[in-house]
Amino acid sequence: MSANVNEDAQPLDEDVLTALVVAVHGVSDVFPPALSLAQVSYMLTAVVTGDPERLDRVHVSSAGGTTTVAVRLGTSIDAATPNTAKQVADVLLAQIPDGLDATVTVQVSRIA
């Protein structure tokens, strides 16, 4: 894998990724992965606007040449959670451009 490949790769769009995750059967909620400093602006906007979708999304971050795609889910009690989580991971993996050093983290925090 080379730096040139990463530079040529299309950036991962959080809104697009979130829409794909929400469409997976068994996903009932998408929560922010964790509250970090980077999310404070999202949080403030959500509080002011009352729009939780500012927070509920897949997050993409990069550090040390590695991209991390992370999402925290709520799943439906009617669907098997391991299958739902795997399908979400597969959807996200499919969006990672060839050659991009990336990992996918999916955490299920609520089953209801």
Add this chain to the structure above:
Amino acid sequence: MNDSEPRTLDCGKTVEELSDYLAAGRTPFDPRIETCPECLNALQGLTRVSQLFHSLIQQDVADLPAPRENWFQDIMTNIHREVRAGRSLPLPHPDNRVNLSLTEGAVLALIRTVGDTVPGMLIGTSHLEGNVEELGAPIDVSVAASILWNQPIPDAAHTLRALISNALTKHTALNITSINITIEDLHEDMANKDMEN
């Protein structure tokens, strides 16, 4: 923890704040709560306790056995303990670029949810004993519950164990080796719950 100490979740909210928010009809809308899975799990548990509490205070309890002292307080404390994210339970995926997991808090909330569907049953505490962070490790589940005073305990315990087993098999990758249920309280009739069921 004594009763006067605030019970703080990982997100910084306290069970007391969530209880007030619930009492206010979840208004004004608080996105910090409504987008937080631990808060939502707690609200679900608090709703159940609130329903039970109101059904009890509406009854003439003089002829019925009183709940053990601090019974509700214990349940509130357990809800606080359970809804914290806790340990991370791995889920399998063949690609090593993927990290799938399930929070312990989500599983304990699931146990409370399925347990509360058993007529006359109210889940008190639940624990996952063993190394849940290692796939395949043997895990024992222990659950303490309260039951309506005139319900047959063996039947209810059998139903509860089956429901928990099915839920954990469906929603986790845990290697469950035992599910131990202790009925530690009897409580009075719960009109609201019977209406729900």
